[in-house]
Every structure is written in structure tokens, then in C-alpha cells.
Amino acid sequence: MTAVLGVVGGPEPGGRTSAAVAGVLAGAKAAGASTSLLELSGAEPADVAAALEAADAVVFGSPVYRATYSALLKGLLERTERGRWGETTAPLQGKAAATVLTGASGHHFLAVGDLRNVLAGFFAVQVLSPGLYLDHAGYVDRSTLTGDSAALAAAHGAALVDLAAAVRGSKALSALTPQV
Template structure:
């Protein structure tokens, strides 16, 4: 089982990377091989290739102006869906988890937007509920408090289970975007 974590924050090692790494730690404890990719400075084609090779993906982003980051939007816009002449669909039949971070709890509904794009537009099986951590969930920039770390680890383990279920089901793996 190969799980890739994508951190859509502009700063390496920021709160979003910390949260995605905590989900990956839970996936690793469940037996998965994990890799964290920080989008700031990453080559989009290389990231899409990593997604294509993954059994599951953790999408993380800080919330800016009530939505996920432009870096993550750029990645998703560069990811084909196998429609309208596109030749690849790296996310189709993949399991995913979402983790968003923000300054306060006021922006937690941004997680719904990301989930809807992944599930509806890309036919991804998205682990629900998604995670949202505000600043109160951290001890410092690179450390989640115990409750948040435990919750992120549980999501990572659940993502491994979901990915195994999706990969083991011809019906789930075959679902495609409707439009």
C-alpha cells in the first residue's frame, strides 16, 4: 500500500505539512509506505506521477479566503480525468483523505469544497469526515497536540482500510466521473 501526502501550503514544514505528516504516520502504522510532497516548489508533473502510482492520497491545504490554496487548485487543474480527450485519470478509483488548516474554526466548511471536487469531479472515494485543524490544535508550528495527532493517525489508518476496500472492489474502482 502506497500513500502519498500532498501539502498545498506555500511554506515547507508549515502547519499543513505537520497535519498531513500526522495522517501519513497513521497510514504508516497501518503498514503503508508513505511519502510527503510539499507543493511549494514541486514540479506539478512529478506530483501527478506520484498520485498515479499511489493507492491513496492525503490532500492537505491551508484555508485562504474560505477555500483551499491556489497551489492545490493548480495541481488539481493539471490532473487529467480521462474525459474529453484526456488520456490519463490518475485519481479515478483512488481513496483520499482531506486535511485543511486555518487560523480559526470559522473556515472548516472549506473541507466540503475540496471533498466535493475530489468525489464529484474526479470520482475519488473520499474518507469522511475530513479533518480541519485550527491553530489551537498545535503545540507549535511542527507539533500537533495529542488529541489532534491521535485523530490524524486514526484517519491515516482508516485511509489504508478504505484504499484496500476500493482496490479490492472492481465496482468501486470502475466508477468514473459522470460529466
């Protein structure tokens, strides 16, 4: 069974980003995966590292601030080892990931590409494309996706499960490491 971890980089638990990541996880669960959600705002770094290591796939979620993902998510990625230059772990190597960003309006949707580039280029993660971006119009209220947004998030979750299986099943894909 594929284990999918949702990582939410919002400053408060239970916000719009959590709802969006939960929607992706619901789609992954419907596709047969086991899922868990981790909010960085209340998590211990050691617990996050262990959860990343145990996951087959990760959904990285963040609100967009100043046209990029949150400082909490940046901090996690900066602490995450890549198995280079004497590092002893590479918890994202050989994994699939999905990106979920949320914002007040559609004007910040290009931030999805920034997160994708870091995951794919710096960590050699196989990232599901396109990334998911939801603005306020994608919600009924702070914690409830609209029907269309929920269906889109679920489709991303199902696709992530398929991508994780493809990466796990390919020696070549799972062996890729960062270039630099």
C-alpha cells in the same frame, strides 16, 4: 502494501498543514502503508503527476485562504486529467483520498466540504469522511500537533488505508468514473 501520498498545498514547506498531513501519514504507516510527502510549493508538475499515478491513496492538505483551499492545490487539481474528452490519463480514478485543511480558527472548517465535493464529484475519488480540519488550537507549535490532534490524524491515516483496500478490492468502486 498500500502506497499513501501526502500532498501539501501550502505556500511554504514545513508549516502547520505539513505537520497535519504528516500526522495522517504516520497513522497510515502504523497501519502498514508505505508513505511519502510532497510539498507543492517546491515540486515540479511532472513529478506530482507521477506521484499521484503511483499512489493507492492520497492525503490532500491545504491551509484555508478566503474560505477555501489554496491556489497551489487548485492549480494541481485543474492540471490533473480525469480520462475524459481525449485526456490520456486519470491518475485519481480508483483511488481513495483524505482531506486535511488547516486554518487560524474554527470558522473555516466548512471548506473541507468544498475540497471533498471536487474530489468526489469531479474526479470520482472515494473520499474519507469526515475530513480533518485543524486550527491553531490543534498545535503545540508551528510543526507539532497536540497529543489529541496527533491521535485524530493517525486515526484518519489508518482509516484511509482501510478505505484504499476496500476501493482496490471492489471492481465496482474502482471502475467509477466522473459523470461529466
